[in-house]
Amino acid sequence: MESNIVEIKGLSKHYKDFSLENLNLNLPAGCILGLVGENGAGKSTTIRLIMDAIGRDAGTITVFGMDNQSPDFIRLKEDIGVVLDETYVPEIITAKQLGKIMSGTYRHWDQNAYDGWLKKFGLPPDKKFKDYSRGMTMKLGIAAALSHGAKLLLLDEATSGLDPMVRDELLDVFADFAVQDGHAVLLSSHIVSDLEKICDYIAFLHQGKLVLCEEKDVLLDRYGILKCSKEEFGTVPENAVHGVRNGTYGVEALVERDRVRGGLLVERATLEDIILYLSKEDKK
16 A cells, blocks of 8 residues: 655645635655646645745644654755745856755755756756746756655646646656655646646645545546536536536536436546636536
8 A cells, every 4th residue: 555755634824815724635655646726726835834834824744754843854855856936046056056056955966867867958057047948947946856866846836837848858757756666746737738647646726725636537537528408408417517608509517427317428528627617616
């Protein structure tokens, strides 16, 4: 039975204009958990809480079985690679200089691995950070995160703003990392198609609340898109419907497949369909 790398129970964090409320999540070893939600849903807050960069108001967080507010957690951070939406690197330093800084920061820094990632990602070692594109910036952060023996990657919008080819390249890197023994990845993104490609589990945050946390394949099997006339839609049980769009000529709805009867055609839903419908209030 696989163990959980991260366990979050009853987690809450309150701000003046936003609250993350009663969050419960598990990230099993060998898996990628996709954390999806609109801007301001609480994705970045969750990652910062896992790292104990901000204090929680309620609940517990354990990483590799250790409470993240334990005095020993600071040593455990060596096993966590973090890439935030904004990479905080001084503009005047180069990738080569960053490697030297990191070698003095992490006990298990692997310079050969870092040099290898720079080469794989096509990052010039002597180019100053201020001259990097967003894609290069994210690749540099990921190269550093992968070069100190991390077993857990926390990635906050790591593919946002990148062209599709670069995104695919990075998704392959994350997938290869996750299948290694005792590894796991938490990837927050609003690009749902990226999460559908590689994630094992999907957690959907909406306005600070967890709408769902489920295996991706289970979600894709459970839900479908029903397209029918308004008359036909009237025969669908209310508890089967999880979002509706009314058009001039008919109805389109997110439904639970096994609750729809009468020969109505239910098409495959994408993960993006599921998220978009569940985020709306206009149920039947």
